[in-house]
Amino acid sequence: MNKLVTYLGQKAAQAIDVELMSAQGGFSIDQLMELAGLSVAQAVERAFPLGGAPTAPGELPKNARVLVCCGPGNNGGDGLVAARHLRHFGYAPMVFYPKKSKKPLFTGLMTQLINLDIPFVNEPLAPVLDDALQSSDLIIDALFGFSFSGDVRAPFDQVIQKINDSKRPIVSVDVPSGWDVEQGPIEGKLKIESPAVLVSLTTPKLGCLKFEGTHFVGGRFVPPTLAAKFGLTLPVYERSNQIARL
């Protein structure tokens, strides 16, 4: 049944986001980002559960090192929230966040991570990011989401190249970074090449129609009236789960 969920165009995704946070929707960005980031962390835990050593297929060693790569906007914020929850789940996240937002929400999220002794991997890109990638078991791509268009700009061009080169499993948040939100991966454009897992937020974007990895949807907060207004078929979540697998 979940195969029938709506895949959204960029404008519709933006309009839904705006409406949820409008006076008519009543949500604060803190609330939506918290639920989005939690669903990302829970998808990571579902796809890569912590196991004992030696690890079973798909399982990571205890205290698995997760490098959370955060972009400059709200997709990066989802990554910061996910990093916090992953730490509570027993993972050992590190955060790469080269273009830090100065908004209070984001500085607060960073404070929360510092209080959890989560290291921030700082620039320069080489060799610090190289070392972090090499020592990671898993990478979260929270660089760009449904607002992305055009080409990847510095320093994220190098970041994406390094993530691809690392050959580590990748979990992408909402849209694999560098993919066209509606057209998907475009030949010759720099992009995350083959994420193992995708966590779409609210409902997938058109560009992810051909994604062939493990696909979850999170963000269980869209009211049925809003879904009806936009003609959305939302995923079916089980019980109290915050993620649904497509």
Next chain:
Amino acid sequence: MNKLVTYLGQKAAQAIDVELMSAQGGFSIDQLMELAGLSVAQAVERAFPLGGAPTAPGELPKNARVLVCCGPGNNGGDGLVAARHLRHFGYAPMVFYPKKSKKPLFTGLMTQLINLDIPFVNEPLAPVLDDALQSSDLIIDALFGFSFSGDVRAPFDQVIQKINDSKRPIVSVDVPSGWDVEQGPIEGKLKIESPAVLVSLTTPKLGCLKFEGTHFVGGRFVPPTLAAKFGLTLPVYERSNQIARL
């Protein structure tokens, strides 16, 4: 192992709350309330899962009617968040919220509920609240939390009396309303008499030491450094769960 969690006094509970939301803690109230309310809703779903008719013991009919009784402060806000999640989980919540906060967070939470077609049960207390109680399968007591002291004031005295008289199963949020936060239920004082379920937030309060029903803890966001500072033993959560059963 979870039997060893710390039971907190009122001042320590308040100090932890203040510190989490201070510049040093970095949390917004939106974030903490979202996670608290989600854990309440998930505890309800765990304790009273939706079943088909006829219902098994502990199971509620499909679209079970849950009356969420919200007090004037943050405990009431946790209830508002829980009502939203319960609606997404398939329950049919109604909200009784006689002393509505005018803060933007709370008006936003109310807007979210209105957008989900969740009815607000308005005053007068009789017969409207009586009807709502009679038509409910379950009641959430989100009237007063860890800040409560003294006696229950109008109109909540009548509300608590009516909830007790309804004989419906009750889920209390953080502290059963009217219980002394440190001393627990005091003979002769008006209070919620026998909640079936208690969802303590962050860690239980001293007054709940003798609670004998089904006890969950939610609020998986306390950093280990803060726990150490206050000498807390926190519950052990499994995997990515947001609630732990004691």
